[in-house]
Amino acid sequence: MILLRFAPALVALLAVGFPVATHAQTDTVIGTPTAPLVPGRAAPAVRGIAIDERIADDHGVVVGDTLRLAAEAGTRGELVRVDAIVRRAADPSEVARSEYRVRLHLDQLQRLTGSEDRVDRFAVALRDSGESVDSALARINHVAFGFRAHASRDVAVESSRTFQVVDRFHRAIGGITIVASAVFLLCILLLKVEERRRAIAALRLAGLSRRTVALSVIAEAAVISVVGSVIGAGLGWVVTLAVNAHYQRLFRTPLTFAVLTPGITLFAVTLSLLLGIVAGALAAWRLVRTPPLVLLGR
DSSP: OEEEEESSOOOOEEETTEEEOOOOOOOEEEEOOOOOOOTTSOOOSSEEEEEEHHHHHHHOOOTTOEEEEOSSTTSOOEEEEEEEEEEOOOOGGGTTOOOBOEEOOHHHHHHHHTOTTOOSEEEEOOOSSSOOHHHHHHHHHHHOOSEEEEEHHHHHHHHTHHHHHHHHHHHHHHHHHHHHHHHHHHHHHHHHHHHTHHHHHHHHHTTOOHHHHHHHHHHHHHHHHHHHHHHHHHHHHHHHHHHHHHHHHHHTOOOOOOOOOHHHHHHHHHHHHHHHHHHHHHHHHHHHTSOHHHHTTO
16 A cells, blocks of 8 residues: 655544544444435535544544534534444554544545545556556655655554563563562572581482482473463463453553563573573582582581
8 A cells, every 4th residue: 555645734623622633543432324426416404424433432423413513612613413433443553542532435525625626646546457666666756746746554563663662661671670689599509408407418429429419400490481481371361351351441542552472471581591491400510519518517
């Protein structure tokens, strides 16, 4: 899909006293949208519009209600009928915006804003003719004047730069957390080994080899790591449900804010197991290098 953007932008509207903004997006339509006008047929006295679901929730508007649409609040405006309610799609760029939306007929919008033959942007879908998006962009921009054509993928990347920064920030926090947890696990294992010096010395004097003692410490560290990661995954799943429920209700959007996938769970368990084995090996190496009599304090 190709997105053509013109220099003059459409201004925000004031519909039935509420601020709205126009935007092209794939949303869910609740109700029956007004059928397009038949060429040669006069426009109906009361034309249909589609309103945002937020307007319906905040002000109790339902399909079939009659409203007045005006460019300025307090003026008489045009009488319109609500023929559909639009439910917004999960768009991260729209989360923090609290304005309402109203979808109108093109001539209605031009008359309301007083700007005929002006448009902010429109989308062009390519047919399956074998022409690539890049060649279509070059051809349109070569013959067009006053606007630029952009591929929808480029627009998506440009509008997602903020989320890329946030993603890198989360990765940095995750790396710091992993390092800190590894150091914490190593300290715990070293303390536990120090507490069991006499028991391990007795096992060594009873004939157990250094390898057997080291493997027992590593196995214990691995079990602790796996159990801890499973408990952490369960807590993470509960927190994910709470975060999504809170912010979806706060921003009134179906967008998923936190997600815990099987891939993330497997990565966390595997990483925890590896860190546990490494920490256990370091603790065991320090332990088996000490003579049994020294462990007994003699």
